[in-house]
Amino acid sequence: MSRHLAVLIASVALVAAGCGSSSDDESSATPAATASATPTVDLSNGCRPADKPAPKAPGKIKKPAEKLDKGKTYVATVSTNCGDFEITLDAKRAPKTGGSFKYLADRKFFDGTTFHRIVKDFVIQGGDPAGTGEGGPGYTVVEAAPSSLRYTKGVVAMAKTGTDPQGASGSQFFVVTGAGAAQLPPDYAxxxxxxxxxxxxxxxxxxxxxxSTGQPAVTVLIESITVKAS
Incomplete structure (x- = not known):
């Protein structure tokens, strides 16, 4: 079963108006007078070109028991063909979820995967070895999110299916990119x-x-994710 955000599927009508994709596509489909007059559209948004990676078989990965040390600071560097960004893992409120993420990163699980789903001004989602929204590491950890959590811009959480329990996660994660996700209940680790x-x-x-699917027009490659503690 797909590990897409269950509420995101239910909220397509809510967020579609903010995307503007349908009307833009229709208007750009108007035939040009000549081929040379057709403008070249840059779909990369400034990202370096990258080939779509082949699906990865996660193999047999033992479920981790490790947790983050609440007295340390853990920073995950996500390197992509669009540039690098850093996630400070919440060791105090999510030591089990962060421990699993670090465990996978240390084993280079995320290297050569993609951000396979983009819903503009809502979330970007990655961490799937299959690249389809249906893959994972072959295990699930469960750690309920803080009841006070709000998914505001910049918050990073874990994706799950609608049938998974609250706080369930595998390897897929999402970064909140807009205010709309603040409406979500604290179901996502x-x-x-x-x-x-x-x-x-x-x-x-x-x-x-x-x-309809969130599949980006160009490959957004996760070249590596590394986690360092201090």
């Missing part, structure tokens, strides 16, 4: 918050995507 490189997140957010 907290990971942390973007503390550097929000301009890169905005660049990815601005890439044209299919309004």
């Amino acid at each position: 907290l990971l942390g918050k973007v503390t550097s490189g929000m301009d890169v997140v905005e660049k990815i957010n601005g890439i044209q995507a299919d309004p």
